[in-house]
Amino acid sequence: MLTVDGLSVRYGRSVRALEEVNLEVAADGVLAVLGGNGAGKSTLLRAVSGTLALHRGTITAGEISFDGERIDKLDPALVVRRGVVGVPEGRQVFARMSVEENLRAGGLGAKTSGERTAARVRVRELFPVLAERADQRAGLLSGGEQQMLAIGRALMSGPRLLLLDEPSLGLAPQLVGRIASVIREIHAQGTAVVLVEQNATMALQVADYAVALEVGRVALSGPAPELAASDEVQHLYLGGHAESDEQAARDRQEAERHRSGRRLARWTA
Ligand SMILES: Nc1ncnc2c1ncn2[C@@H]1O[C@H](COP(=O)(O)OP(=O)(O)OP(=O)(O)O)[C@@H](O)[C@H]1O
Ligand SMILES: [Mg+2]
Incomplete structure (x- = not known):
């Protein structure tokens, strides 16, 4: 459905944000885009949604197609008319306007x-809290509610x-869930999703396919369950911040057991 082919993007003259990025999103797919700060995740979404120029970015090579037609x-x-809608990073809502x-x-x-x-019915069912707060000023909603409003507005x-840029950023674990x-x-209702996330644990649970960006290039890609199980992804994206404290403590204990086991093995050898 979405095809990104050899995409390179620059900001100004010197900042190369993306280099020859290739990826695809199936009509019934959820693609996770992983990567650390500055990897080019938001740039990718800006390129797809046609908003690069607002950030002084330009496509220097490659093509983006949706349903076989160029949209770049x-x-x-x-782009929105074609059915591609983005939710930018940072829970952007019109703060002084009501939820409604x-x-x-x-x-x-x-x-x-x-x-x-x-769409109205769909948003009301997905986010009952937004219906309850219809007359409230959006700026007074909690962070989680603002994120839901930003997604609801896109829907x-x-x-x-739907293009989502780090929807879980800064939210409590319960809200991330x-x-x-x-x-x-949203996906089950028939909307394809590109999910940009630093929270790889969450993203890989939701997505069926994933790519990892590193300094503007696709460093890894594959089916989400395969990537979640791979050593490289475990090490780079699932180590530390993504797991719970409890899990981290268990991991440390396990590593400690491993180390003392090795010491023991050396002594007995
Ligand atoms: N408007 C801009 N002008 C100049 N350089 C930019 C601009 N926006 C992003 N960049 C640079 O482009 C590169 C990719 O940035 P991008 O925002 O796409 O990364 P990201 O993966 O979304 O990072 P983060 O996780 O921090 O949101 C970075 O080197 C960044 O500094
Ligand atoms: Mg970003």
Whole structure:
């Protein structure tokens, strides 16, 4: 459904943010994009959503196609019309507008009023809390609620492909789980998803395929369960921050047992 072919992106003259990136997203797929700070994850989403120019970025090589048609030269609004909608990093909501007004603004991208109504119902079911807070100013919502509003607003235009930039960033573990199940549900309802995450544990649980970016290049790619099990991903992306404290403590104990076992083996040898 989405094809990124040989994509290279620069900011200004010198910053090379992406280098010959290739990837695909199936119509019924969830693609996780992993990678550390500055790897180029947000740049990738900006390129797909047509918003690079707003950040003074330009595509220097490659193509992006959606449903077989080039979208890399389209204005952001036209990309949304095609059904590709992004939720940028940082839970961006219109803080002074009510929850309801935020959602209505998202619905402006819908093609027909029937679509708008269907999207409305979908958002209400996915995020009951937003219906409860309809008249509240978005700026007064909690971080988790703002993230849900940002996702809800994107869903209002009935996307076929949703681009999420670090939706779990800064949220408590319980809320990260809630976001994960929302993404699963959105996918089950027929919307493909590109999920950018530093939280590799969460992303690999939700996605069916994953790529890892390192300084602008695809360093690893494969089916999510395979990557989750690979030593390289364990070491680079699942070591430490992604696991729970409890798990980390168990890992340390295990490593300690290993080390003393080795010492013992040496003594007895
Ligand atoms: N507007 C910009 N102008 C110049 N350089 C930029 C701009 N935005 C990003 N960059 C640079 O491009 C590279 C990729 O940045 P990008 O924001 O895509 O990374 P990221 O993987 O999303 O990182 P993070 O996890 O911190 O959000 C980095 O070297 C970054 O400093
Ligand atoms: Mg980013």
